[in-house]
Amino acid sequence: xxxxxxxxxxxxxxxxxxxxxxxxxxxxxxxxxxxxxxxxxxxxxxxxxxxxxxxxxxxxxxxxxxxxxxxxxxxxxxxxxxxxxxxxxxxxxxxxxxxxxxxxxxxxxxxxxxxxxxxxxxxxxxxxxxxxxxxxxxxxxxxxxxxxxxxxxxxxxxxxxxxxxxxxxxxxxxxxxxxxxxxxxxxxxxxxxxxxxxxxxxxxxxxxxxxxxxxxxxxxxxxxxxxxxxxxxxxxxxxxxxxxxxxxxxxxxxxxxxxxxxxxxxxxxxxxxxxxxxxxxxxxxxxxxxxxxxxxxxxxxxxxxxxxxxxxxxxxxxxxxxxxxxxxxxxxxxxxxxxxxxxxxxxxxxxxxxxxxxxxxxxxxxxxxxxxxxxxxxxxxxxxxxxxxxxxxxxxxxxxxxxxxxxxxxxxxxxxxxxxxxxxxxxxxxxxxxxxxxxxxxxxxxxxxxxxxxxxxxxxxxxxxxxxxxxxxxxxxxxxxxxxxxxxxxxxxxxxxxxxxxxxxxxxxxxxxxxxxxxxxxxxxxxxxxxxxxxxxxxxxxxxxxxxxxxxxxxxxxxxxxxxxxxxxxxxxxxxxxxxxxxxxxxxxxxxxxxxxxxxxxxxxxxxxxxxxxxxxxxxxxxxxxxxxxxxxxxxxxxxxxxxxxxxxxxxxxxxxxxxxxxxxxxxxxxxxxxxxxxxxxxxxxxxxxxxxxxxxxxxxxxxxxxxxxxxxxxxxxxxxxxxxxxxxxxxxxxxxxxxxxxxxxxxxxxxxxxxxxxxxxxxxxxxxxxxxxxxxxxxxxxxxxxxxxxxxxxxxxxxxxxxxxxxxxxxxxxxxxxxxxxxxx
Numbered sequence: 001x002x003x004x005x006x007x008x009x010x011x012x013x014x015x016x017x018x019x020x021x022x023x024x025x026x027x028x029x030x031x032x033x034x035x036x037x038x039x040x041x042x043x044x045x046x047x048x049x050x051x052x053x054x055x056x057x058x059x060x061x062x063x064x065x066x067x068x069x070x071x072x073x074x075x076x077x078x079x080x081x082x083x084x085x086x087x088x089x090x091x092x093x094x095x096x097x098x099x100x101x102x103x104x105x106x107x108x109x110x111x112x113x114x115x116x117x118x119x120x121x122x123x124x125x126x127x128x129x130x131x132x133x134x135x136x137x138x139x140x141x142x143x144x145x146x147x148x149x150x151x152x153x154x155x156x157x158x159x160x161x162x163x164x165x166x167x168x169x170x171x172x173x174x175x176x177x178x179x180x181x182x183x184x185x186x187x188x189x190x191x192x193x194x195x196x197x198x199x200x201x202x203x204x205x206x207x208x209x210x211x212x213x214x215x216x217x218x219x220x221x222x223x224x225x226x227x228x229x230x231x232x233x234x235x236x237x238x239x240x241x242x243x244x245x246x247x248x249x250x251x252x253x254x255x256x257x258x259x260x261x262x263x264x265x266x267x268x269x270x271x272x273x274x275x276x277x278x279x280x281x282x283x284x285x286x287x288x289x290x291x292x293x294x295x296x297x298x299x300x301x302x303x304x305x306x307x308x309x310x311x312x313x314x315x316x317x318x319x320x321x322x323x324x325x326x327x328x329x330x331x332x333x334x335x336x337x338x339x340x341x342x343x344x345x346x347x348x349x350x351x352x353x354x355x356x357x358x359x360x361x362x363x364x365x366x367x368x369x370x371x372x373x374x375x376x377x378x379x380x381x382x383x384x385x386x387x388x389x390x391x392x393x394x395x396x397x398x399x400x401x402x403x404x405x406x407x408x409x410x411x412x413x414x415x416x417x418x419x420x421x422x423x424x425x426x427x428x429x430x431x432x433x434x435x436x437x438x439x440x441x442x443x444x445x446x447x448x449x450x451x452x453x454x455x456x457x458x459x460x461x462x463x464x465x466x467x468x469x470x471x472x473x474x475x476x477x478x479x480x481x482x483x484x485x486x487x488x489x490x491x492x493x494x495x496x497x498x499x500x501x502x503x504x505x506x507x508x509x510x511x512x513x514x515x516x517x518x519x520x521x522x523x524x525x526x527x528x529x530x531x532x533x534x535x536x537x538x539x540x541x542x543x544x545x546x547x548x549x550x551x552x553x554x555x556x557x558x559x560x561x562x563x564x565x566x567x568x569x570x571x572x573x574x575x576x577x578x579x580x581x582x583x584x585x586x587x588x589x590x591x592x593x594x595x596x597x598x599x600x601x602x603x604x605x606x607x608x609x610x611x612x613x614x615x616x617x618x619x620x621x622x623x624x625x626x627x628x629x630x631x632x633x634x635x636x637x638x639x640x641x642x643x644x645x646x647x648x649x650x651x652x653x654x655x656x657x658x659x660x661x662x663x664x665x666x667x668x669x670x671x672x673x674x675x676x677x678x679x680x681x682x683x684x685x686x687x688x689x690x691x692x693x694x695x696x697x698x699x700x701x702x703x704x705x706x707x708x709x710x711x712x713x714x715x716x717x718x719x720x721x722x723x724x725x726x727x728x729x730x731x732x733x734x735x736x737x738x739x740x741x742x743x744x745x746x747x748x749x750x751x752x753x754x755x756x757x758x759x760x761x762x763x764x765x766x767x768x769x770x771x772x773x774x775x776x777x778x779x780x781x782x783x784x785x786x787x788x789x790x791x792x793x794x795x796x797x798x799x800x801x802x803x804x805x806x807x808x809x810x811x812x813x814x815x816x817x818x819x820x821x822x823x824x825x826x
Contacts, residue, residue: 081208083173086228087111087180087236088371088601089327092334092343094378101380103334104343108179108368110244110327111236113601116223119238120253124222125306126262130297132165133304136218140166140209163205169225170208176228180365226250231264232272240327245273247323255311256294256318259301263293273322287320294320331426338387340426341440341448342378342417346594348447350374355607371601377416377594382409385711386419393692393700394423394678396435401690404681406441407704408574409674409712412581415590415611417574418672419708441677442573445553452552452570453679456655457523458664459567461583461625463531464520465543465617468624470535472788473516473731474724477779479759479790480511480519480527485562494538495560502562504529513778513790521631523638523654525566532565534757534788540564546616547579548589567655573664573675579616580666581673583625584651586722587617624728626651626668626721639665642702644710648718656698660688665701667709669718676705731786738781740774744795747774755787764797771798 089107093100128135132142142164163171178190193201212221231241238261239250245264246257253261264271271290276283281290295316302312331343350356350367357363366372386407394405406422420442427436443449468474485502504525511524519527532540541558551558552572559568574592582589590613598606617625629651633639639652648669655664662679678687678701687697695703734754739747748758767775775796779785 081170081173081212082177083212083224084177084180085371085601086113086176087369088113089240090367090370090372090374092346092374092376094337094339094342094376094380094383096337096380100375101337103337103339103378103380104331105327105329105333106347106367107234107327107329108365109230109236110234110240110329111227112239112243113227113237113371114223114239114250116219119223119226119250120258122255122258123226123238123250123253123261125301125304126255126258126297127226127265128165128222129300129304129306130262131168131265132163133300135165135222138164140164140213141206142167164209165225166209166213166221167205169221169228170205170212172225172228172230174205174208180369229265230268231261232268232274234329235272243325244327245322245324247325255298255307256315256320259294259297259315260290260320262297263290266293273320274324291320331428335426337380338383338421339378339380341422341442342376342383342420342594344426344428344438344448345417345420345440345443346374346376348443349594349609352446353609355609372606373599374595375597375599377418377596378420379418379715382419382708382711382715383421386708387421389704389707390421390423390676393695393704396424398690401685402681402683403678404441405676405678405704406573407674407676407708408442408577409672409708410574410577410581410592411672411716412585412668412670413588413590413613415578415581415592415613416596417592417594418712419674420574439681441681442675443552444550444572444575445555449552449572449574450681451556452572452575453662453677454657455567455569455571455576456657456662456664457525457528457567458576458653458655458666459544459564459569460520460523460528461580461629461653461666462540462544462547462549463528463535463565464516464625464628465547465583465621466535466539467516467531468621468728469539469543469618471731472531472534473727473729473786474520474624474628475515475517475730476786476789477513477515478519478527478530479513479792480506480524480530481513482530483526485529485533487562489533490537490562491535492537492560494541497537497561499561502529504566513792517628517631520628520653521634521637523632528565529562530790532562537562537564543617544579546589546614547582547587548591548616549575549579567657573677576664576666577668577673577675580651580653580668580675582616583622583629584668584670584673584721585622586619587615587622588613589616619722620725620728623722624724627724627729629653630721633667639667639702641699642667642705642709644706644713646710646713648713649720650709650713650718651721654701659684660686660698663687663698663701665705667705669713669716670721671716671718672712674705674708674712676701676708678704730784731788734785734787734789736777736779736781736783736785736791739777739793740781741769742774743772744774744793747777747793751777751791751793756785757788757790758793759790760793761795765794766799767794767796768800769796769798771796 087107087109088111089105091102092104094103095101134142174193175191178187181187181190226238228237230236235241235244241261242248242250242253245261246253248257260273264273270281271293273287273290281287298307298312298315301307302309331340331347334340334343347367351360351363353363356366390405390407394403397403404423407419408417409419410417422441425436426438427433428438438448439450440448441450445451483504485504487497487499487501490497506525511526514524514527516531537560541560541564549571552570552575556570578589578592590611593609593611595608598608600606630649631637632654633643633650633652638654642652642665643650650667650669652665652667656662661684662677664675664677666675667673690697692700737750739750744760748760751758765775769775773796775794778792785791
């Protein structure tokens with residue numbers, strides 16, 4: 001009942017009690033025969049009628065002893081009906097043009113409560129005229145209907161009794177309580193108590209009805225009745241019925257429509273008008289059964305003087321012509337906004353959050369019956385751009401490849417997800433349809449997602465973090481010429497990594513010595529493998545985990561062999577975007593959220609899960625990683641073609657796995673991060689062997705992401721990233737001494753004393769230095785190096801033909817096929 005419900009006059013009720021007081025001393029005798037049961041039933045019905053009447057009928061007073069026989073027993077019955085909130089539709093909203101737009105509805109019963117003045121008078125009159133014409137003048141119990149039911153019972157039928165609207169309301173409220181239960185056994189028992197054809201239930205119904213009429217006005221009871229009753233199938237309440245059957249609202253129902261809905265109330269299962277092929281009540285025969293009942297309703301309205309003869313006849317002449325307007329249940333409706341997968345993610349968030357119920361069944365009931373207004377983080381304007389850009393290049397299906405693609409973006413500092421799209425349409429039915437799926441490629445398995453995808457070189461962001469945490473710097477140089485790495489070269493304090501040697505290749509051939517900055521911009525695999533020999537592999541995983549990185553499937557285990565450096569673990573795009581947002585946010589990572597606010601049916605706020613922010617990386621380390629990643633999307637970097645060059649600073653990293661099975665681009669500004677993925681959902685088709693709308697499969701991620709980045713930047717803008725410290729950039733600088741002409745062991749000892757990592761090449765080279773002495777060093781004398789840098793010494797063969805120039809670095813971050821499945825990130 002609404003808050004405005006008003007109690008009936010306590011003075012009148014007190015008068016009734018005073019008149020009945022003399023007979024309350026009588027006790028009910030146990031009935032031994034069917035006739036005795038009926039007499040008892042009649043006695044209790046008469047008591048109920050007297051107690052609930054607005055005035056005392058003289059005929060009732062003449063029944064004195066009959067009424068008195070049941071008063072004490074009747075008063076002893078439970079009186080508090082405990083009227084609960086009826087099941088209401090829950091609605092999911094997203095922002096479009098700054099306004100909240102409904103994108104999906106969940107319900108167990110399609111119902112939307114309306115107030116008394118939101119229901120057409122024709123509907124109220126039709127209901128009262130057909131169901132309870134004495135509603136406004138009688139009490140809670142229809143005594144004449146009860147007498148007719150008793151006569152039928154005596155004649156050999158089940159225990160019967162005519163029901164007033166108040167009694168019907170009580171029955172529906174009791175049935176509604178059963179609908180809210182989750183245990184099938186309890187549901188069945190509840191239905192027996194609420195709707196079973198027994199004397200005890202009927203008397204209890206009357207007792208509740210009496211109490212309801214003491215506390216609520218006729219107007220409120222009628223409103224409650226029209227909001228709770230079923231109109232066939234999942235349609236409950238007059239508002240949902242008006243929308244479903246006629247495409248209108250309860251307030252705008254005309255006379256013929258209102259009479260039709262009132263007719264359906266008599267037998268919703270058989271009189272519903274949404275089954276045109278029904279043999280007995282189909283469209284071909286003008287919905288004959290429903291029309292007959294509708295015309296009866298119209299006749300009753302004429303008899304009760306709520307309509308004229310002319311109105312009745314005109315309405316009777318009107319054929320029943322439904323305009324079935326279904327309210328789509330669940331996330332399929334959000335497909336029109338390209339938001340079905342995001343909606344499904346929201347649903348999964350609610351079904352796993354204890355704030356919505358102690359058990360999964362309780363949470364499902366809250367969603368389907370609670371009338372929640374769920375205001376989400378999704379920006380439909382950005383969503384449209386993301387979907388259009390993705391769909392321009394990646395179709396829902398393509399022969400020969402199980403093709404997938406996705407994009408997800410979220411805000412820094414809040415974790416609010418603002419886009420979530422993919423190439424396939426949403427389909428959670430049991431019927432497979434080409435180009436559709438129920439799997440959300442952006443999310444973890446527990447939230448409707450896949451088991452994740454290998455990240456390729458996008459994982460190198462965490463390699464960089466571990467590199468800087470161990471005291472190394474960005475302009476430190478590393479030797480990228482080694483292509484086979486014995487497992488013994490690596491340390492992992494978290495796991496045993498014994499195994500075969502690890503072969504590593506680059507996209508574009510070999511590379512020699514280069515800075516970590518260049519190695520990042522060009523995604524040189526061999527350089528990162530060399531860097532991995534100088535840090536604890538465990539520290540790489542810890543850096544990733546500190547930024548919220550976790551495997552997409554809880555049934556999976558971390559790959560902890562050296563190949564993890566190049567991204568062999570299976571992680572979801574949403575998780576990777578969250579981690580990059582943390583890096584760009586000075587190391588402060590915030591868990592993703594999809595819901596801003598939830599409002600209960602009564603207008604109060606429901607508790608919602610908030611983002612949780614933690615310092616995943618030290619700010620100076622995060623600043624260093626962000627600095628290095630900015631070079632990836634500038635000239636010469638592997639992602640330069642995705643840069644919209646709109647003045648907003650961007651950091652980025654590309655990723656391509658072995659045989660180009662998966663392709664990634666993850667970016668972030670100081671405001672918003674995004675992850676774009678294209679790849680094999682299953683199977684092993686190389687993307688670089690394919691073209692998408694004229695763009696090669698290895699580069700299509702850039703074409704997809706560029707318009708998305710432009711739209712995100714136009715909405716959010718962005719500022720400069722935090723400048724890294726000199727220590728992060730350059731470390732502790734050392735000037736490389738000249739060791740040429742010295743004995744190799746002497747030179748090695750000298751350089752190692754400076755903290756440098758020295759390698760002496762075993763093959764002598766032509767040099768003007770004496771045979772057996774150092775011919776040259778790389779880096780050369782005078783170069784700036786720092787603690788831990790690698791130095792290579794070559795030994796002279798004594799042939800005086802001049803020094804051999806040092807090779808220059810080349811190459812990119814191509815695939816690195818290995819027995820352990822190591823991946824590249826170009």
